[in-house]
């Protein structure tokens with residue numbers, strides 16, 4: 639992976655693309671890469687809405703110069719989607735159903751992310767470095783709800799797995815889908831929080847793919863898929879990228895099974911120290927241990943359910959030993 643230069647200063651130049659009437663994609667700092675993210679501006683006749691706030695201060699200020707927002711919708715509680723919540727003087731914040739605790743209380747945020755797990759002494763570092771602030775939530779969005787902003791309607795599209803409530807939006811009249819962190823980036827899917835789920839993520843990918851087919855009439859109509867960390871995708875680029883993105887789950891499980899077969903049995907800590915998820919990227923990503931650990935844990939639980947690994951009764955320092963079957 640190529641190192642990006644560290645830039646000083648504040649970004650104010652903004653890449654904004656009106657992908658359909660009333661729907662504008664705005665690229666976040668560093669091309670929307672973590673810890674920033676792209677945002678979407680919705681301009682209805684009745685309401686002006688901002689979807690996510692992680693674009694970075696300068697870009698967010700430039701977006702707000704276009705007029706005040708009536709509503710902010712957060713796709714989920716991750717810092718790269720909410721980091722600007724305190725900067726937007728919106729009267730109301732909406733979040734996915736079931737995730738409000740992660741917005742309103744620090745304890746909730748730490749519980750959802752797993753940063754409070756015993757033994758993970760990086761919690762303090764993250765708390766100090768992330769700049770998390772509480773957001774008052776006035777509405778929780780349920781799957782299938784239709785949001786009418788005045789001549790611009792969006793259906794709430796729940797796509798769990800990345801987080802339990804991870805939510806996108808579907809604009810049927812404009813044939814635009816916002817799929818948030820299902821971004822089809824080359825790293826693959828991320829599910830390194832406590833309530834993330836590989837099975838839910840796979841189901842969400844199938845659901846999104848079916849919607850892309852339906853929305854485009856099997857590729858006959860032009861559609862646009864907006865994501866939080868990449869530039870907009872077309873039907874063709876979505877279809878080209880989806881198989882490789884989906885295959886990452888299986889590739890990671892094969893690496894885990896390979897390690898357990900060659901070196902096992904191993905504890906979760908010992909497995910995580912071999913970085914089967916992040917691989918050679920790990921040394922470049924400080925603080926990534928928690929993600930490796932929890933993504934691994936989700937895979938081991940899943941592999942245990944399907945009878946491919948077993949947690950042995952032997953305890954080492956209170957930790958199970960995992961063995962491939």
Ligand SMILES: [Zn+2]
Nearest residue numbers: 714716800819
């Ligand atoms: Zn996220």
